[in-house]
Amino acid sequence: MRDETKCLHAGYTPKNAEPRVVPIVQSTTYRYDSAEDIGAVFDDPSKSLIYSRFENPTVMAVEDKIAALEGGIGAMCTSSGQMASLLSILNLCSAGDNFISVSTIYGGTVNLFAATLKKLGIECVFVDANADEETLDRVFTKNTKAVFGESLANPALAVLDIEKFASLAHRHHVPLIVDNTFPTPVLCKPIEYGADVVIHSTSKYLDGHALQVGGVIVDSGRFDWHGGSFPGLTEPDPTYHGIVYTETYGKMAYILKARMQLMRDFGAYPSAHSAFLLNLGLETLPLRMERYCENALKVAQYFLKSPKIESVRYPGLPDDPDYALAQKYLKGASGVVTVVVKGGRKGAITFMDALKLASNQVHVADIRSCVQHPASSTHRQLTDEQLAAAGVHPGTVRFSVGLEHVDDILADIEQAMA
Numbered sequence: 001m002r003d004e005t006k007c008l009h010a011g012y013t014p015k016n017a018e019p020r021v022v023p024i025v026q027s028t029t030y031r032y033d034s035a036e037d038i039g040a041v042f043d044d045p046s047k048s049l050i051y052s053r054f055e056n057p058t059v060m061a062v063e064d065k066i067a068a069l070e071g072g073i074g075a076m077c078t079s080s081g082q083m084a085s086l087l088s089i090l091n092l093c094s095a096g097d098n099f100i101s102v103s104t105i106y107g108g109t110v111n112l113f114a115a116t117l118k119k120l121g122i123e124c125v126f127v128d129a130n131a132d133e134e135t136l137d138r139v140f141t142k143n144t145k146a147v148f149g150e151s152l153a154n155p156a157l158a159v160l161d162i163e164k165f166a167s168l169a170h171r172h173h174v175p176l177i178v179d180n181t182f183p184t185p186v187l188c189k190p191i192e193y194g195a196d197v198v199i200h201s202t203s204k205y206l207d208g209h210a211l212q213v214g215g216v217i218v219d220s221g222r223f224d225w226h227g228g229s230f231p232g233l234t235e236p237d238p239t240y241h242g243i244v245y246t247e248t249y250g251k252m253a254y255i256l257k258a259r260m261q262l263m264r265d266f267g268a269y270p271s272a273h274s275a276f277l278l279n280l281g282l283e284t285l286p287l288r289m290e291r292y293c294e295n296a297l298k299v300a301q302y303f304l305k306s307p308k309i310e311s312v313r314y315p316g317l318p319d320d321p322d323y324a325l326a327q328k329y330l331k332g333a334s335g336v337v338t339v340v341v342k343g344g345r346k347g348a349i350t351f352m353d354a355l356k357l358a359s360n361q362v363h364v365a366d367i368r369s370c371v372q373h374p375a376s377s378t379h380r381q382l383t384d385e386q387l388a389a390a391g392v393h394p395g396t397v398r399f400s401v402g403l404e405h406v407d408d409i410l411a412d413i414e415q416a417m418a
């Protein structure tokens with residue numbers, strides 16, 4: 001099936017006389033005939049449902065759909081994108097371990113990696129995405145467990161050279177985790193270029209309507225855990241009767257460990273109702289992404305000609321520094337355009353406050369146009385050096401182009417500029 005078809009049909013196939021639309025199974029628990037039946041499920045929770053803290057049929061239908069779209073072997077939804085980032089790392093790292101991340105990533109992820117994980121004894125080493133291979137090779141230690149990057153960085157809009165980072169990671173026997181939130185699997189499939197794990201904030205384009213906060217982790221099923229040092233996956237788990245994930249679950253080891261161990265313990269699972277809403281958004285994803293790309297290119301071209309704009313980043317523009325990478329990895333450059341407004345912080349805020357159609361909100365990738373000033377919101381906690389490393393300037397405005405008629409979006413920008 002192509003993406004358009006998967007978005008409508010993957011993950012749920014009703015049998016005779018069953019509901020056409022994936023049902024909302026709003027139940028914490030599942031009934032069994034006997035204590036013995038329940039005991040058997042505890043021996044191997046992957047066989048049947050026990051409790052909606054870590055598994056639910058509505059959520060699982062969406063998980064299967066997203067796994068199919070990404071070309072993965074399995075997926076697990078989480079209560080936020082932040083939780084997907086956190087669990088993707090905790091599934092590999094313990095106190096004393098470290099991992100490597102490209103520095104051009106979402107500000108919330110920088111906080112999580114640089115501050116909160118550090119308190120848990122897990123160190124994140126940030127690297128420049130453009131560093132040469134020798135420099136990058138030197139960053140690895142024997143306790144390095146993963147490499148992390150964003151396929152299309154929020155808000156810097158830098159495009160990750162996925163093959164370069166996949167081969168770097170694989171040379172050191174660790175997986176590459178790619179946050180694919182901005183392109184979505186419709187515009188980029190990181191697994192095809194060597195990524196081992198893909199994560200998303202489903203709060204953005206996947207849902208698209210700003211209805212639910214959520215995340216997802218997708219496992220490619222391709223990484224050889226025995227080739228590296230991952231005792232959590234290759235040695236017995238005492239909290240599951242000594243199950244060895246790689247032995248019992250083979251290619252599904254990573255994603256089932258995330259569910260059976262981390263989700264069981266942390267319980268950051270979405271509700272069935274949230275998953276239902278996410279599914280509704282997913283059904284029209286390919287259509288929406290096509291129009292986002294079309295509208296955003298026109299907005300980027302408009303900004304490029306404006307004398308009040310210092311610089312524009314949109315990897316769909318031929319002059320963009322990452323145009324070549326975008327041509328290679330992305331089917332379209334998505335719907336977000338980043339501009340640096342003349343006049344720094346004041347210029348940016350004056351422009352944003354004058355917009356009438358595009359709203360000021362802490363969100364991106366909405367169906368409605370919206371803007372945000374990273375330096376005073378999502379990236380407020382970062383130091384000036386961290387800001388610069390994340391590709392953010394005090395005058396940076398992130399313009400998330402919506403699905404209104406593009407002429408109305410442009411007219412709004414024009415009056416605000418004036």
Ligand SMILES: *Cc1c(COP(=O)(O)O)cnc(C)c1O
Nearest residue numbers: 080081082106154181201203214
């Ligand atoms: C928003 C975002 C996140 C965090 O997701 P939430 O759903 O807000 O927790 C992570 N990565 C990227 C690229 C994002 O845009």
